[in-house]
Amino acid sequence: MTTPEAARLYEAQHAYAHAGKGWAVYNPENLPVEQLPTIYGFNNGGDPGWYSAELLAEDGTGLGGHICSAESYMPHDLGILEGTKPDRHESFKAHYPKGYKMEFVKGVDVREHAGITAACLKNQEKTKDASPV
Secondary structure, X not given: XXXXXXXXXXXXXXXXXXXXXXXXXXXXXXXXXXXXXXXXXXXXXXXXXXXXXXXXXXXXXXXXXXXEOOHHHHHHHOOOXXXXXXXXXXXXXXXXXXXXXXXXXXXXHHHHOHHHHHHHHHHHHHHHHHOXX
């Protein structure tokens, strides 16, 4: 366990270390980036010290998650930022071998985000289709 002061300092150092990094893009066919499907990372709620970070592909496929102590760590821990979490990107590349772009959505913006709303609806359809009758 750490002190609140130490936790704030570490979070500030983490933010500084990753400042200026853009969202990751995998584009092996050199397509226009706007044509690539999106993998959304977002804060799915929780409590301070125990937030649910989630990854959802544009087609409604869940691609992972992570528990984070603060929302500011999520873009790194989910692999949203350029150069982060190459292990996660292996599964992203398997899902979208022709390429993808990443986007992070803060918790306060999730409910109004059109892309996440559409992906959630597709996820619900997949779940409904996969459920036994």
